[in-house]
Amino acid sequence: MAQQRLRRLPATFLELEALDEAETRRFAGDIAMILGSGDVVCLSGDLGAGKSTFARALIRSFADDPDLEVPSPTFTLVQLYELPRFDLSHFDLYRLEEPEELEELGLHDLLETGAALIEWPELAEDLLPPNALWIQISEDGDNGERRRFAFYSTDPEWEQRIGQTIEVRDFLKGAGLAAAERRFLAGDASLRTFETVTGESGKSVLMRWPFSKDAVSDAVRDYMSRVHLAQDCRSVLAIGSELRRHGIRAPQVFAADLEKGLVLSEDLGDETIVVDGLPEPERYRIAVDILVKMHSQTWPRTVPHADGGRYTLPDYSSEALIAEASLFLDWYVPEFCEIAVDAELRREFELLWQNSLEGIAGAQQGWVLRDFHSPNLLWQCGAIGTDRIGLIDLQDTVIGPVAYDVASLLLDARTEMSPELEAGLYDAYVSGMEKQSSGFDRDSFSRAYSVMAAQRVSKILGIFVRLARRDNKPAYLGHLPRMQAYLDRVLDRPGMSDLKDWYGRFRK
Incomplete structure (x- = not known):
């Protein structure tokens, strides 16, 4: 009966060339990369078309477990997979007797916490979300071992997302990684997404930075401009290359498409300077050594990048620093304080910060990496010296008070830094700078450290609430x-x- 009820799709937005079994598995993994919570993917096709094969490959890729047991839900109708990224539900409606039974299976509730793959979706008739993605799978007419895929959705976002994941695969082919396995890599709080890419030569990291006009709102774009956040991936290549030239370990870039915002780079692993949730003092000392090494050198304002152009680092201006600190007023105060943030209060805040920043105008200036803290400081086992830590998340580097990065490290937002450890690391930095730089001013640095620490903590309190x-x-x-x-x-x-x-x- 089900064979006679296959849905004839309206005009599809994409049809792929026939894929063999290995290509089908890889493509299922590519779809897994773009799944979001709340998505519904309908797998349509005759018996034996390959719906279950595709679903099984997608689920294993999504779970990052090639050996995961993925039983057919033909008799149970639905199988739930509780996974770290979000839950994934696998439906097989072949034995569904009435469309209304779908409601009893709890599709709506399951979509509150995850996504759903649905085989034989035609049998649900009009009870599926109208914005679902439909993938019709069929045997290739000339070769029964290959499969054809056609895509349809009323939601135009699906066409964009499918296009993006195919774009990544084409980029990898151009980099000699046509058969590489892609896996989701938990990213940061930015617009960027990350993947691990595993090929014959090992593992690398792919960053996708879709900074198109439609990727962010005008308000977000305006804020990024005001605080001098990088707006495309050119900064990644330029900053990383210059750091390596100065003896600082940053990921080597293997391939890049600057117009599409794709960068394939060295995988420095996931071990940080935090061990079992706590700061490892010796590793933090190495991080301090890196800052001393950086702050004892002269850094350029303009650096070349791979496409032949040049990248100019912006100043960490007072306007940018105050705009960042103002996130405390924008988000933290409304959430936790019974004080109205009116224009007068904002003027007071900005004047206070302007005066504080003017008080450290003579402090040492240099490259400020901006997020020099544990998530971005990757421990390199077997390396020596400062190469024992690799740096990532470099794109927003600016020129400003170097005390900012010291405060970022010593008051690490992601782990408990005791006053004793902070003081010990502070003394190590000051001692190191006094040995390396005859012009180091201990008192000037102390004032700058205090102000920059207060600015960064204010900013992060606002960011975390946001x-x-x-x-x-x-x-x-x-x-x-x-x-x-x-x-x-x-x-x-x-x-x-x-x-x-x-x-x-503002304190309780």
């Missing part, structure tokens, strides 16, 4: 008590009385 509320990432709220304690610690430093008095009104 990630929780705007971007639906509530886990970031778990870091707030640590950041609140850091802020109290910083405001107790000498010379911080004005900021301490002002911020005091």
Whole structure:
């Protein structure tokens, strides 16, 4: 009966050339890369067309487990996979007697926490979400071992997403990795997404940075411009290349398509300077050594990049620093303080910060990597010296007070930095700079460290609330008590009385 009820798709937005079995498995993995929570993928086709084969390959790729047992849900009708990224439900409606039975299977509830793959979707009639992606699979007429794929959806976003994942595969082919396996790699809080790519020569990391006009809102783009965040991947190539030239370990780039925002680079692993959730003091000392090495050298304002052009680093201007600190007013204060953020309060805040920044105008300037903390400092077993740590997340580097990166490391947002460890690392940095640079000013650095630490903690308190509320990432709220304690610690430093008095009104 089911064979007679196959849905004839309207005009499809894409039809692929026939794929063999290995290509089909890889393509299923490519679709797994673009799945999002709430997605419904309908797999349509005759008996034996390859729907279950495709679904099984997609699920194993999504789970990053090539040996995962994926039984057919022909009799159970639905099989749930609870996976780290989000849940995945596999439906087979071949034995569905009435379309209304789909509601009893809990599709709506399952889509609250994950995505769904549905074989024989025609039998659900009109009960499936109208924006689902339909993939019709059929045997190739000339070769029964190959499969054809046609795609349809009323949601135009699917055409864009399918196009993007095919674009990545074409890019990998051009890099000599046509048969590489792609796996989702948890990214950061930015617009970028990351994958691991495994080929015959080993593993590398693919960054996709879709900074098209439609990728971000005008408000987000305006904020990025005001605080000098990089807006395409050229900065990644330029900054990384210059760091390596100066003896700082950054990922080697293997291939890049700057117009499409694709960069394939060296995989530095996932082991950081944090061990079992706690800072490993010796590794943090190596990170301090890297900062001393950087801050003892002269860095250019303009650097070349691979396409023959040049990249100019922006200044970490007072306007940018104040705009970042203002995230504290924009997000943290409305969430946790019973104080209205009106124009007068904002003027007070900005004037206070302007005065504080003017007070450190003479502090040492140089390259500021901006997020020099544990998630971006990857431990390299077997290396020696400062090569024991590889640096990532470099694209937003600016020229500003070098004390900023020291504060970023010593008040690490992702782990508990005790006052004792902070003080020990601070002394190690100061001692290292005094040995390497005869012009190092201990008092000037101390003032700059205090102000930059307060600015960064203010910014991050706002960012973490924004990630929780705007971007639906509530886990970031778990870091707030640590950041609140850091802020109290910083405001107790000498010379911080004005900021301490002002911020005091926002503490519970």
